[in-house]
Amino acid sequence: MWEHDLQINFRKRGSIPVASLFRESVFAELGLKIIAGFQGIRREVLTADVNRPGLALTGYLEYFANDRIQVLGNTEIHYLERLSPSEIENRLQYMFSFEIPAFLLSRSLVPPQIFLDICNRHGVPVLQSNLTTDQVISKVILFLAEKFAPETTIHGTVVDCYGIGVVIVGESGIGKSETALELVERGHRLVVDDVVRLRKGIEDVVIAESDPQLEHYMHIRGIGVVDVLSVYGAGRIRRRKQVGLIIELVEKMEDYHIIIDIWPEKEILNVKVPYLKVPVGPGRNLAVIVEAAALKCRMRELGIDIDQKFSERSKHATTYYQNL
Amino acid sequence: MNNNRTEKIIKVVNSLGVHARPAAMIVRAMQKYDAHVYLIYNGNRRNAKSVLQILSLGAPKDSEILAIAEGKDAHSALQELEDIFESGFGEE
Numbered sequence: 001m002w003e004h005d006l007q008i009n010f011r012k013r014g015s016i017p018v019a020s021l022f023r024e025s026v027f028a029e030l031g032l033k034i035i036a037g038f039q040g041i042r043r044e045v046l047t048a049d050v051n052r053p054g055l056a057l058t059g060y061l062e063y064f065a066n067d068r069i070q071v072l073g074n075t076e077i078h079y080l081e082r083l084s085p086s087e088i089e090n091r092l093q094y095m096f097s098f099e100i101p102a103f104l105l106s107r108s109l110v111p112p113q114i115f116l117d118i119c120n121r122h123g124v125p126v127l128q129s130n131l132t133t134d135q136v137i138s139k140v141i142l143f144l145a146e147k148f149a150p151e152t153t154i155h156g157t158v159v160d161c162y163g164i165g166v167v168i169v170g171e172s173g174i175g176k177s178e179t180a181l182e183l184v185e186r187g188h189r190l191v192v193d194d195v196v197r198l199r200k201g202i203e204d205v206v207i208a209e210s211d212p213q214l215e216h217y218m219h220i221r222g223i224g225v226v227d228v229l230s231v232y233g234a235g236r237i238r239r240r241k242q243v244g245l246i247i248e249l250v251e252k253m254e255d256y257h258i259i260i261d262i263w264p265e266k267e268i269l270n271v272k273v274p275y276l277k278v279p280v281g282p283g284r285n286l287a288v289i290v291e292a293a294a295l296k297c298r299m300r301e302l303g304i305d306i307d308q309k310f311s312e313r314s315k316h317a318t319t320y321y322q323n324l
Numbered sequence: 325m326n327n328n329r330t331e332k333i334i335k336v337v338n339s340l341g342v343h344a345r346p347a348a349m350i351v352r353a354m355q356k357y358d359a360h361v362y363l364i365y366n367g368n369r370r371n372a373k374s375v376l377q378i379l380s381l382g383a384p385k386d387s388e389i390l391a392i393a394e395g396k397d398a399h400s401a402l403q404e405l406e407d408i409f410e411s412g413f414g415e416e
Contacts, residue, residue: 008369009368155371172373195377214380217376
């Protein structure tokens with residue numbers, strides 16, 4: 001079922017409006033202001049990258065990366081200040097024959113008045129940040145990469161267990177939340193219960209995040225909502241976590257692994273993630289099993305493969321006795 | 325499981341939208357059916373038997389939700405779901 005969710009809820013944004021910069025934490029990080037072209041705030045950014053339009057301002061518009069946010073730093077502004085108002089107007093008219101999402105000025109730079117006037121007339125937003133150009137570029141690219149990343153939502157629970165982000169999936173009522181609650185009780189950290197947002201990170205990793213409405217809340221059958229933050233404290237929650245392991249709880253003992261010589265994997269958002277199927281049965285303490293699985297995963301990350309070691313040892317033993 | 329599949333567009337009529345109390349009502353009503361029931365809003369598909377999942381839809385007044393039920397009692401499940409929404413969850 002959860003794999004079905006992966007496909008059904010999959011989405012990848014083709015564009016984001018400039019206005020979204022003002023809605024998220026990047027707004028405060030950049031110290032963002034809008035100084036002209038307010039009416040263009042819904043213009044769309046189409047690429048998760050920025051452009052320094054130095055050459056475009058000189059009038060060279062071949063290969064002009066117009067679909068990106070145009071970052072203006074000291075160089076561009078000093079260059080503009082040397083131009084006459086009519087020259088600036090000409091160059092901008094040229095540039096505006098392309099759709100531009102927005103200009104973004106670093107170091108609280110202020111362009112010549114004529115620049116603002118023309119942007120106002122064409123409805124091209126002019127934004128201003130108090131950070132240096134390098135900082136502006138890296139923060140904006142990071143923000144855009146996150147926004148443009150493919151994402152999906154699944155039904156499950158995520159716990160940070162010994163530093164491994166464990167996604168617990170399985171049918172409704174099988175005991176995902178209860179297992180997570182016990183893990184929290186044992187000192188691990190809850191990421192999200194029930195509605196798990198998965199997003200592809202900048203490198204080949206999957207990040208699990210909470211739905212903002214449900215952050216640090218759990219739902220346990222019979223007792224209702226549990227607020228992990230206020231009951232267990234800030235040390236028992238986290239907002240996001242890279243996924244390191246998927247554990248599917250299943251009712252029937254079917255094709256579970258006897259020895260994990262090759263770690264099974266599942267593909268999430270084109271990233272391969274270790275995957276284990278754990279049968280649920282009476283008397284099984286699932287929290288301990290999840291802990292053991294997370295530790296095994298961790299050992300593997302450290303380059304120690306327990307199953308392989310074990311089978312090496314058994315091979316050694318069998319051949320040893322044979323040669324006696 | 326797919327022997328019976330129904331879908332309906334359901335409108336939220338109460339002024340507070342689908343908040344915690346209505347979500348609990350929906351879960352209580354849907355739990356007694358064997359059918360899988362899903363609510364789709366804003367491109368997000370959520371299980372109608374989970375409070376947190378319903379809440380994460382964040383459906384306000386006047387929003388339209390596509391409800392899908394699969395299973396042998398799918399039809400009656402959706403009928404009851406529709407009635408609950410239409411009654412405005414007993415709210416204004």
